[in-house]
Amino acid sequence: MQVTSHTTVAAPIETVWDKLSDHAGMSQWGPGIRIASPGPGPDIVEEVVTFEAPHVLGYKALSGTPFPGYAGEVRLTEAGAGTHINYTISSTASFPLVKAPLAASAACCSTSSHGHPRSKTDVVP
Numbered sequence: 001m002q003v004t005s006h007t008t009v010a011a012p013i014e015t016v017w018d019k020l021s022d023h024a025g026m027s028q029w030g031p032g033i034r035i036a037s038p039g040p041g042p043d044i045v046e047e048v049v050t051f052e053a054p055h056v057l058g059y060k061a062l063s064g065t066p067f068p069g070y071a072g073e074v075r076l077t078e079a080g081a082g083t084h085i086n087y088t089i090s091s092t093a094s095f096p097l098v099k100a101p102l103a104a105s106a107a108c109c110s111t112s113s114h115g116h117p118r119s120k121t122d123v124v125p
Contacts, residue, residue: 002090008079016076016083017054067091 009016019025042064050058054076061070069092077084 001093002088004086004088006084006086008082008084010082012081013054013076013078013083016085020057020074020076021051021053068093 019028044064045062046059047062048057048059049071050056050073056073056075058073059071061067070089071091072087072089075086075088077086
């Protein structure tokens with residue numbers, strides 16, 4: 001299963017890349033993300049598998065996620081003075097109960113409480 005969320009932000013690609021690739025700063029823009037603070041569940045361990053600055057960041061989960069074969073990829077392209085963001089997450093899970101949480105995850109990560117445009121999300125089984 002694969003979920004893709006698209007949005008365009010009014011920031012240059014270098015600025016978006018700097019925020020995206022700053023692992024320690026992810027908790028500032030990623031809903032529900034906490035870095036290096038203990039929680040009730042297992043730690044999610046991810047590995048960066050693609051790093052092509054300033055256009056592509058890909059990762060896969062090694063442990064801690066309830067979704068088997070979980071992976072994600074963010075693609076940035078210039079859009080005038082702004083940046084188009086394409087965020088795809090996928091899982092090898094084939095049961096329907098996984099679709100809704102993955103879609104919600106992709107949608108929330110491309111929206112902002114600071115008035116930025118909402119994203120468009122596509123779910124592909």
